[in-house]
Amino acid sequence: MTHPLPQPLDVVARGPLTGSIAVPGDKSISHRALMFASLAVGTSRITGLLEGEDVLATAAAMRAMGATIERQDDGIWVVDGVGVGGLLQPATALEMGNSGTSTRLLMGLVSSHPITCTFTGDASLSGRPMGRVIEPLSQMGADIAASPGGKLPLMVRGICPAVPITYTLPVASAQVKSAILLAGLNTPGITTVIEPVATRDHSERMLTGFGAQLTVEETDQGRVISITGEAELTPQDIVVPGDPSSSAFWLVAASIVPGSDIVVRNVGLNPTRIGIVTALRMMGADITELDPRTVGGEPVADLRVRHAALTAIEVPADLAPSMIDEYPVLFVAAAFASGTTVARGAHELRVKESDRITTMRIALEACGVACEEFEDGMAITGSGGAAIRGGARVASKLDHRIAMSMVVAGLGSAEPITIDDISPVATSYPVFFRSLDALTGKGE
Incomplete structure (x- = not known):
């Protein structure tokens, strides 16, 4: 399969995120x-x-x-x-x-x-x-x-x-x-x-x-x-809840951009998937569950997220399986926290769409963030809530979550961040940039 031509993007700070969106299905x-x-x-x-x-x-x-x-x-x-x-x-x-x-x-x-x-x-x-x-x-x-x-x-x-x-x-x-x-x-x-x-x-x-x-x-x-x-399966009518991995980008973006106040609707809150919510709350994120309910056998709620001062934590290793796909954007949250966040226990990040540990370290360091790489994670010293420097060209390595995570980083950067290729975003979140425009008032 040939990959489409690279689609570079310059990401600049847009101000507060406000309003409500629904994320795509899980x-x-x-x-x-x-x-x-x-x-x-x-x-x-x-x-x-x-x-x-x-x-x-x-x-x-x-x-x-x-x-x-x-x-x-x-x-x-x-x-x-x-x-x-x-x-x-x-x-x-x-x-x-x-x-x-x-x-x-x-x-x-x-x-x-x-x-x-x-x-x-x-x-x-x-x-x-x-x-x-x-x-x-x-x-x-x-x-x-x-x-x-x-x-x-x-x-x-x-x-x-x-x-x-x-x-x-x-x-x-x-x-x-x-x-x-x-x-x-x-x-x-x-x-x-x-x-x-x-x-x-x-x-x-x-x-x-x-x-x-x-x-x-x-x-x-x-x-x-x-x-x-040998099983016999019977047909079902299935309602797919919103993807918590997709919602994670907005949870972090609203947490780090001053003045933000958003609602992410219909988010699946399966206990085996919400480590990112737990970790962000440990850091001081303001995340409130609205209208909790059950959809298709899965727990669901709307999540209200407001800007908050984040504090560094040592991420419990036992959270790793429930947030393995969210580590790249957690690294971004850590880049804006006060103190040094240590996130380990995530060996699997080495064999995802890219080596997400090394790729995120290189990208964040290029944007002025101090990082230390481990075999199973990273230590990241944050800005204390201030804008990070930015002003770099970073590689997504054909990885949709790297690309979206660095878009979030760009929303809190003093200088634009250029992502070399955002085309992989379509693999998991085709309307990501439409949602970004809606939350930052840049849409039609």
């Missing part, structure tokens, strides 16, 4: 809604699906394997599934673009079906290791041939019946957990995943909603999740 839930609906027998409807490039890659892959997936004029997506065990041999390679979630979860699905799939991706995705997914799926009997380093392009030859396993996650990863559970859907017997550190539980919640036999037990070893194959 990316993790959107991926899973499409996959599980495609494995149900009958028609499912999905409201609020994130229509970013990553999720559209999942939709295209499920179509290629036999599901009928259509977007109606009212924005509701209608999915007619093929049933567990009914995936068809795709005619061509599955193009994953930039989506690691699509790749790892679909590898799991394919592994227990009698089909062979080749997975390809863009330059960023092709540089990300898949070994931690290959290992357990190979134990289940799948034959996986990867490029050197366990990277894309790779080929998965599924096996049916696959072998049920009990697997302890060596590193906290919801994607690896989900890949194993999805392989277990079409595997006779009980497939078990043990996670010593809890990760986001959207797969467990949604699989249960679709009718899978799934149990979750808290033990001294950690959470033990077991799924019974």
Whole structure:
């Protein structure tokens, strides 16, 4: 896949953020809604699906394997599934673009079906290791041939019946957990995943909603999740809550820009996803939950955020799994706090769309922020609420979260920050800049 031409952007301070916005649908839930609906027998409807490039890659892959997936004029997506065990041999390679979630979860699905799939991706995705997914799926009997380093392009030859396993996650990863559970859907017997550190539980919640036999037990070893194959999934109507990872950019932006007062509507507050809210509140952020409610089995609320003086903290390492995607923008919040924030326990940042630790350190240092890099995180000495220097050109490294995080940094910089390429933002948040304009009064 060829990446589009770079789209550089100069970000300048715009003054306070005010008003209210809704963030796009949760990316993790959107991926899973499409996959599980495609494995149900009958028609499912999905409201609020994130229509970013990553999720559209999942939709295209499920179509290629036999599901009928259509977007109606009212924005509701209608999915007619093929049933567990009914995936068809795709005619061509599955193009994953930039989506690691699509790749790892679909590898799991394919592994227990009698089909062979080749997975390809863009330059960023092709540089990300898949070994931690290959290992357990190979134990289940799948034959996986990867490029050197366990990277894309790779080929998965599924096996049916696959072998049920009990697997302890060596590193906290919801994607690896989900890949194993999805392989277990079409595997006779009980497939078990043990996670010593809890990760986001959207797969467990949604699989249960679709009718899978799934149990979750808290033990001294950690959470033990077991799924019974060969499952029969029943179609569902799903409402996707707003993505907490997307809302994080606005929580930080409003916190650091004086005079800001915003409401971010319909934010999913799954306990396994809101580490960023916890961390920001520890730093002194003014975040209030309005109208808490349950949508599609997930806790949701509107979040009011007002500018506040942030104070440095030592981020608890056990928060890492519940905010792993939000570390780049947390680093930005730390750049404006008083004192030195230490954030560790985030080894997984090294193998995201970019090496998010090194990439953010280089970007922040270029903008005048003092940073110290560790293998699993960073220490960042903040400005005490004053504007950071800015005035630098920074690299997004084809990483949507790096690009958006540095846009937020630019809103509090004395001099413009030039981001070399903002095109990756479309993978997860296509209307990000429209929302920015709305909150800063720059829209029509």
